[in-house]
Amino acid sequence: MRGERLGRGHRPLLSYGVRVDSHTVRENSHTVQVPVHCTRPRRGRRMAKRPTSVWTRPQKARREQPTLSRDQIVAATLELLDAEGLGGLSMRRLGTRLNAGATSVYWHVTNKDELLELALDHVMAEVRTPDPAAHGWRAAVIGYARSLRTMIHRHPWTVPLFGSRPMLGPNAARAMDGLLGACGQAGFSAYDLEYAQAVVNDYVIGAAGSEASWRANQEEFSTEDWMASMGPYLEVTGERHPRLTAHLREVWAKESGEVMDGRFTFGLGCLLDGLEARAQDRAPGVR
Incomplete structure (x- = not known):
């Protein structure tokens, strides 16, 4: 009996990195979902590429000692990133900085x-x-x-990288394991544990990223310079947006590292209060 396609909204049987074939068939009134590895690839169709990571790729055989060590390459990469950001990094510029050919770099990384x-x-x-x-x-x-906020302030180029790829390295794994341990002690487990650690990371990365962006783009001007420049504009907008104008004059005019830190502390405290209340609601015997 020929297979009958189900609707696009049908949920796959397998997940978490195991891809399921895009079609599901009905045979003898039974729904059958067939994993890709159990089917032959259609003629002319290329097999799907698998994601790669420097942490999961097998190490190369040490037939020859590379000219540069991994630590040397990473140190030079950090110098470029901290000085010029993601846009300043290229394999060619890295090779020039190391005074070495691309072969030495590609011995350690593929891209x-x-x-x-x-x-x-x-x-x-x-x-x-x-x-x-x-x-x-x-x-x-x-x-x-x-600690994460301080790191982002030192290395603002990290912000776009969070969430772009799984963080599998030893230092990231240690940091995540520590956060999971803390959230687990609060009473979270399974999916709630995932949601708890995610909301902490999302808050810190968002807040610290915004702070780092402001600092990087305001090196030439102080808050007082901005307020003086916006004076005439605030006079006009004050009639339409009186609350905003009053707030800018009262608080934003005094913007400083202390105010910025207070804003971060306030937000983090609110977040933790919410997590604590949520954990108590889920505690055994709590209604």
Whole structure:
């Protein structure tokens, strides 16, 4: 009996990295979902490419000692990224900085994405999480959040890389394991544990990324310079948006590192209050 296609909204049987064939068939009134590896590829169709990572790719055989070590390449990469951002990094410029040919770089990585994986994991070593067993889950999350924020301020080029690829390196794994331990001690597990760590990371990356962007683009001007420049404009907009104008004059005019830190602390505290309340709602015996 010929197979009958189901609707596009039909949910695949397998997930988490195991791809299921795009069609589902009915045979003898039974629904059958067939994984790709159990079917022959159609003639003329190429097999799907698998994602790669510098951490999962098998290491090359050491037939010859490379001219440069991985640490040397990562150090030069960080110098370029910290000085010029993601736009300033290319394999050619890296080779020039190292005074070496591309062959030496490609011995360690196959492309620029893998190079960025190494660089991101290197700076993740700066992120620390206090022991939740000794300090409590809340203090541990605060320590992690502040540590991650400081790292992003030092290396703002990291912001677009978060979420672009799985972070599989040893330093990122250690940092994530520490955050999961803290959120787990708060009472979260399974999917709720995933959601808890994600909301912490999303808040820190968003807040710290915005702070780093502001700092990088305001090196020439102070807040006072901006307020003086906007004076006539605020006089006009004050009639249409009185609350915003009053707030800008009261708070934004005093923008400083202290105000910025207070804003981050306030937001983090609200987030943790919400997580704590959610964890209590899910505690056994709590209605």
